[in-house]
Amino acid sequence: MSSTEEPTRGADASDSVLAPPTVAANGGGAMVRLEAVRKSFGTNLVLDGVDLSVDRGQVMVVIGPSGSGKSTLLRCVNLLEPIDSGRVFLEGEEITRKGTNVSSIRQRIGIVFQQFNLFPHLKVMDNVTLAARRIRKLPKKDAEARARVLLARVGLEEKANQYPHQLSGGQQQRVAIARALMMEPHVMLFDEVTSALDPELVGEVLLVMRDLARAGMTMLVVTHEMQFAREVGDHLVFMDEGKIVEQGVPTVVLDQPQEERTKRFLRRSLQLADSLDELHIDDQEGGVE
Numbered sequence: 001m002s003s004t005e006e007p008t009r010g011a012d013a014s015d016s017v018l019a020p021p022t023v024a025a026n027g028g029g030a031m032v033r034l035e036a037v038r039k040s041f042g043t044n045l046v047l048d049g050v051d052l053s054v055d056r057g058q059v060m061v062v063i064g065p066s067g068s069g070k071s072t073l074l075r076c077v078n079l080l081e082p083i084d085s086g087r088v089f090l091e092g093e094e095i096t097r098k099g100t101n102v103s104s105i106r107q108r109i110g111i112v113f114q115q116f117n118l119f120p121h122l123k124v125m126d127n128v129t130l131a132a133r134r135i136r137k138l139p140k141k142d143a144e145a146r147a148r149v150l151l152a153r154v155g156l157e158e159k160a161n162q163y164p165h166q167l168s169g170g171q172q173q174r175v176a177i178a179r180a181l182m183m184e185p186h187v188m189l190f191d192e193v194t195s196a197l198d199p200e201l202v203g204e205v206l207l208v209m210r211d212l213a214r215a216g217m218t219m220l221v222v223t224h225e226m227q228f229a230r231e232v233g234d235h236l237v238f239m240d241e242g243k244i245v246e247q248g249v250p251t252v253v254l255d256q257p258q259e260e261r262t263k264r265f266l267r268r269s270l271q272l273a274d275s276l277d278e279l280h281i282d283d284q285e286g287g288v289e
């Protein structure tokens with residue numbers, strides 16, 4: 001990353017573009033709350049009674065083995081998947097009840113995926129402004145002015161007129177973050193956003209996420225980046241087989257896990273770095289651990 005593209009560090013919490021809306025008049029409380037959420041795909045029980053609460057301004061990190069339900073959890077919060085039972089609340093409002101305005105709820109929830117999903121035929125500026133112009137009916141001039149501020153904040157001001165294929169994966173992912181921020185979300189969901197990146201591009205995306213956290217954004221982050229979890233996370237949740245097995249302060253859970261399953265997962269995560277010989281294909285879970 002050249003110096004001109006370096007994301008701004010130490011964002012000022014008073015910045016009106018990145019800072020979330022001030023706490024609602026009805027006081028603090030949870031930004032996102034899940035209550036006994038259950039979700040199956042056919043006979044596969046994927047979320048098995050999940051209770052979770054993300055406070056305003058909090059960075060909640062979710063870790064766990066492949067297939068444990070992390071992506072499904074995020075998709076249920078964003079109403080991309082209907083839940084079977086339980087309830088999901090956004091800013092105190094139950095969003096899983098019948099008759100909610102899904103579109104208006106989704107505007108308050110930004111989501112960034114592992115695959116950036118930028119439109120290849122649209123320039124960066126148009127990728128970033130499209131939804132805001134179409135859905136929020138922002139005039140082109142206003143949308144572009146806001147997009148320029150956000151692109152600068154993710155270190156990509158100079159790329160506004162380029163096409164996605166002219167950018168690195170890390171740059172594309174930063175565009176995807178700027179695009180999500182265009183809708184002025186109250187909470188941001190991140191699903192393994194650095195997993196598809198070359199190792200040397202991971203850092204620039206994590207820095208943008210760290211700055212967003214410092215600016216006060218509420219974030220629910222699924223990641224394998226344990227250093228990010230330690231340094232940026234306020235709270236860490238370990239999931240396995242659709243259940244929250246253990247949670248707490250990230251350094252405490254990572255350094256002194258109490259549950260056997262957490263210990264095993266963390267040991268295997270570390271083992272990966274040691275030797276491929278120690279890995280095996282887990283037939284039941286269908287993945288390499």
Ligand SMILES: Nc1ncnc2c1ncn2[C@@H]1O[C@H](COP(=O)(O)OP(=O)(O)OP(=O)(O)O)[C@@H](O)[C@H]1O
Nearest residue numbers: 041044046064065066067068069070071072073192
């Ligand atoms: N749309 C779907 N239809 C059927 N099964 C699904 C669907 N989405 C997820 N699943 C199943 O639900 C389980 C949990 O999947 P999920 O993607 O939430 O796991 P994950 O923890 O995000 O895993 P990974 O770390 O590999 O991303 C898996 O067994 C998966 O095969």
Ligand SMILES: [Mg+2]
Nearest residue numbers: 070071072191
């Ligand atoms: Mg996933």
